[in-house]
Amino acid sequence: MTTSTEAPGTARAASETVHPPRTAESGSDFARLAKRISRAGLLERRPRYYAVRFSVVSVLFAAGWTAFALLGDSWWQPAVAAFLGLVFGQIALLTHDLAHRQVFRRRRPSETGGRLFGNLGIGMSYGWWMNKHTRHHANPNHEELDPDVIPDILVWSGKQARESRGLPRFIGRRQAYLFFPLLTLEGFNLHVSSVRALFARGMKRRVLEAVLLSAHTAVYLGALFLVLSPGKALLFLFVHQAVFGVYLGSTFAPNHKGMPTFTGEDRPDFLRRQVLTSRNVRGGHLMDIALGGLNYQIEHHLFPSMATPHLRRARAIVREYCAELNIPYHETGLIASYREALRHLHAVGAPLRRGGRDAVPAA
Known part of the structure; x- marks a missing residue:
């Protein structure tokens, strides 16, 4: 296992949600944890929670576009664009929950909802994201198997x-x-990749x-260029997509960046593979809303189909269990999580700043 200097501690089919191992490891460390989680009732669905959450986000989505229509060709539109950028981020987080079958147990309603909210709602391909995210989970x-740490623009090790x-x-x-x-x-980038x-x-x-x-795309761009002058339409487009990108990226950045990485055949058991590579973000209910429950990244990776409101309670059980097994369990504040991720990025970029190819810090 290769560890970053700042870290404290075979892909499945694209159409499947990653699930923890089941019967083959009935006596494993993870199986014993899963029994505790199940006894606590934390694997049950929360339909009322998701009904409220989907309703609130849908109202905000409608309110944003209503304000857009009422304001017309106004210089106040960038404020609406920023607001809708945040709403698009919340829709993306709901699509994430649908993909993991946190909302519906069955595949068909999960895929239908994912495509409606993802493809039609925010212009992000559900199928593409599902493929990528399944391999990540x-x-x-893992530097060869996790698409989130395969170098595209940034280097991670x-x-x-x-x-x-x-x-x-x-x-x-x-x-x-x-x-x-x-x-x-x-x-x-999300739209182009889609x-x-x-x-x-x-x-x-x-x-x-x-x-x-x-x-x-037709409705979105049509609305912008029909209601706004070309200059204001382009400004709205940039502000909206920029806020959406920063919000979504800031939500996912604290989860794994700067945590231990694996290469080759270096893959521990399921429990340790998920805990060692993930970072939780401390905070109250406002943090839960802002990050869509992904602040409990360790619990989410261990139980990806667990409904978001159960993750807070699961945290106490998982943390205690990891302490029993002496498995490092890392959580920090939001700003500190960004600091750890950025320090890691700076450390692995050191040899490139020196212009050399030999002395590269471990990452």
Whole structure:
């Protein structure tokens, strides 16, 4: 296992949600934890919670676009764009819960809701994201198997820094300073990746995904350029997507960045693989709302189908159990989590700043 300097402590089919191991490890450390969680009733669905949450987010979505229509060609529209950027982030978090079958137990209603809220609602392909996120859950922070730490623009480890070329090598020198500015482009990147995925092999329900994404794009851009002047429409587009990208990126950034990573065949058992690579973020109910429950990243990775409101109670059980087994359980405040992630990014970029390819810190 390779560990970052600041860290304290085979992919499945694309259409499947990652689930913890079951009968084969009935006597495993994870199985004993799962029994405690089950006895506490924390694997039950919470339909009323999700009914309220979906209703509130839908009202906010409608209110944002109503304000957009009433304001018309006004310079106040960037404020509406910023508000809708936050709402789009909340919709993305709800789509995440649908994908993990936290809302519905069955696959069909989960996929239907995911495509309606994801593809049609915010222009993000449910099928593409499901493929990517499933592989991440199966092998978090594994440099060859987790798509979230495979170098695209940023490098996440010393090995990746040594092998980087082109844009990742150029940006890697100052990637800690560029991380949050780059998130302003993440909203656009999600849309581009969604369209590119339509042409990838193995994409299921390709036509349906394409129709819903096209409908979203046509209505979204049509509304902007019909109501606003071209200059204001472009400004709205940038502010909206920038806020969406920064919010969503800031929600996911604290979860694993700067935590231990794996390479090759170095894969511990399910319990340790999920706990060691994840970081929780402390906070009250406001933090739960802002991060959509992903502040309980350890519990979410151990029990991905657990309804969001149960994660807070599960935390106490999981933390106590990890202490019994002497497994490092890491949680910190929100700002500290960003600090740890940025320090890690800065550390792995050190050899690129020196211009060398040999002395690379462990990452």
